[in-house]
Amino acid sequence: MPRDLWWFRKNVPCLEACPVKTDAGRYVQLIAEGRFDEAYRVARTANPIASICGRACGAPCEDACRRGKIDAPIAIRSLKRFVSEQFGPEALVPAALDRVLTGTNDGSVTPFHANRLALRADRGRNAPPVAVVGAGPSGLACAHDLALMGYRVTVFEAMPSSGGMMRYGIPAYRLAREVIERQTAEIENMGVEFRFNTPLNKDFGVSELLQQGYGAVFLAVGASRGRSVPIENSEAEGVIKAIDYLLNINRGYRVAVGRKVVVIGGGLVAIDAARTAVREMISGLPISVSDEQAVEAGTLRVALDVAREAARRGALEVTVVSLESEIEMPAMKSEQGREEAGTATEEGVHFLPSWGPRRVITREGKATGIELVRCTRVFDDAGRFKPEFDDNQRRTLDADTVILAIGQAPDLSFLRTDEVALTAAGTLKIDPVTLATSVPGVFAGGDAAFPPSLLITVARHGKLAAQSIDAYLHSESLPKHELRVRIEELPTDSYAMPDRYEQRPRLVPIVPLERRSGITEVESVFSLEEAREQAGRCLYCHVHPIYNGSRCILCNRCVDICPEHCLHFAPASRIADQVPLEGVEKESGAASVFLYDEEKCIRCGLCAIRCPTAAITMERFNFEEVAG
Structure with a gap:
């Protein structure tokens, strides 16, 4: 039985993917139900930096989200920010921390959760x-x-x-x-x-x-400490490490990068450096008085319009160069990274995948460009980093500054x-x-x-x-x-998923380009209606249709009504060699087995509602990990 309990928790993929075991699905469900203070408690008891993560987390929960296998994952991180803005330390009237950390938690918990630590x-x-x-x-x-x-x-x-x-x-x-x-x-x-x-x-x-x-x-x-790259002239003036560049910018220093910047790297740090360079270049761009007044009175869109005009004149360009192909880039392996890259493109950053740096081109010790060589392969058959190049394919890019974003130490x-x-x-x-x-x-x-x-x-x-x-x-x-479970049988007569939940799109509240300025946060916060709408996309992975074979009359109504075709009955004799069946004789021709595909199931509850003998019930699983 303990093995079965761990299986049930693994089938709540957002919870299982979170390193601190935040019950993300549960706080999303509570937001959908309008229980915002309880949602914040679930988010905060697991995570001491919940407010920060509501803005900058890499959100592995979203990459694991089962909704993403249907269309797009739920905007879990943005929903965390929504409740943090109401009850977290950044709220106008923050919730009392002792009440948050010691109150009843409606989600799954571990010994590392704050409400458990407070008992010690x-x-x-x-x-x-x-x-x-x-x-x-x-x-x-x-x-x-x-x-x-x-x-x-x-x-x-x-x-x-x-x-x-x-x-x-x-x-x-x-x-x-x-x-x-x-x-x-x-x-x-x-x-x-x-x-x-x-x-x-x-x-x-x-x-x-x-x-x-x-x-x-x-x-x-x-x-x-940023890592360097072993190529010719990598220590020339105008070649800087991304982490040093960001550190200086974030400490309030101006770093002159010129009008053409090349960023080497394919991760989020590379994208951060590129987007920062765009903002710095815009702020230092020589423009007309009328354009300057428009920028000061306006926003990033106005500034970018000016910058793009400069770019058309060959005066402004930021390019991210990566060894990896577009799909191999580390930034592209997560939902957050793909969205960051899309926003960077919107802001004017260019991407050049499958090229590697060969040498920095200099004049009198100062970087003026970079020579690239085509990368034909990044990893070997064993998945190890071992790039291969086609030396017959080379190209050069002009660059006033080359930013190296190839790792940190x-x-x-x-x-x-x-x-x-x-x-x-x-x-x-x-x-x-x-x-x-x-x-x-x-x-x-x-x-x-x-x-x-x-x-x-x-x-x-x-x-x-x-x-x-x-x-x-x-x-x-x-x-x-060890794992314990709290099981709640949900009333079949009132069980229902939110209206149109299967049609609702993923939405991340991004500030429109015309309203952005240099350091203003690019992402905003959901309205109440938007938050409940987005949270209503949740597939309720905590809930499972539980089958009681002693009540079943094999009428097949559950199979007929299932919209995702994830329920089936099969003769035990047909699958006994493939699946271990406890309590069923292999030769028994009369026995049937109820097969359920939890990956396909959208927890609509129609099987339980349709069943005439209550052989299927919808049950919610909440988990408590305890020190044994």
Whole structure:
């Protein structure tokens, strides 16, 4: 039976895909029902940075969404923002955090959820304090969860403000800085102390923190160093790394990029750099007085019209060059990435897939262009990165600036050689289960210990580190988890899906081009009606038609009425060799088997409504993962 329960949870794909196990489907369903405060509680109890993720999450839940196999996934991330704007720290009147985190959660939960952690508030009261190094998503999540368990936590941050690469790597038009401030203040109000402008170095490092009485240290320093590319003139003036470019822009510095920019890379960082360059180029473009007045009084569309006219004169161009073909580009492998690329194209960014950099063209040490070579293959038959090129196909692009967005690495120069061990790749060496490093009491996560990943994945590292630190300070092992289920039988006589739910399109509330300005967020927030309309597209994967064979009269009415043809009856003798059947004799010619394809099922409930003997019921499954 436990194996069957895990199977049921895996069939809620948005929940299973979320690294912190947010019950996204449930909060979407609650929004559809108009129960917005309950929806926010479901979203927030799982995720310490829910407001930030409502704007900048990579949304693996959307990539897994079963609605996407029919037409397009539900705009889950935008719906999270909708409820966060009403009840989160960025709201005009935020909901009381203690009520949010300790109230009844109508969704599935795990021991990592805030309402469960709050029940363990005495764990850290007599324990030594904990140091968290880095105020990015991983550090914030760790500090949040430890504070809920009663620990005294101090966060050491090298930069003057919190957020890590969320603040200094993600452009403001995607993530408003006020949201980061409000989310951080919420965690600070839980008793967490923040020390900004306090970087670790060889004189003040991990050893000193432990000597000062911190019982454990969590290293969440992120990946703030861009990678270079081994081609001719890669260190020339005018060649910059994307992460350095974004960091300087996000700290308020102007970075002159000229009028022609080439970005090398196929991920979201490349697109962020390209869209940022467009905005910077527009703001620095020499234009007429009348055009300047139009831009100042108008919006990004006016500015882009001016910029496009300049582009037609050969004065403005931003091109993203990637080794990968369009479908292979890392950005194109997620719903969020595809939408970002589409928005970038709308804003004037050009894409040039299946080309790789061969050399930077220079004049007197300054980049003036880049020579490209056709990439015929990126990965070998085993899926390993091993690009192949056709040297007979080359082309050049003029470029005042070449931006390299080919990956990031952590800056671990603060570590002494006798401190935490590193991997051959230059990341922190950890136990992947506990996140423990080679030094007792020191843990690490995020992009300093793993390959760069989504915000929500990095937040999960922080939450896992909090659990490991708690276990370490109590000389315990991490417990194994078991799954329990709460089953609710839904009344057949009133069960119904929202009207026209199968016809409703995916909608993301994008600000029209004519209303955008430089750093204004490109995405807006749903209206109440839009939110309920979008949430009403949910296929209710928590709900299953449950079949009771003892009541069935084999009338076949459920099969006849099913609009997706996902129900069938078959003789047991026909499928016994393919599917193990418990309690059914293989030779029994009279026995029939009820076959159900959960992938096709749209949970319309017509089978249960049509059944004359109530052999089929619609039942909702909510899951509780508990420490065994």
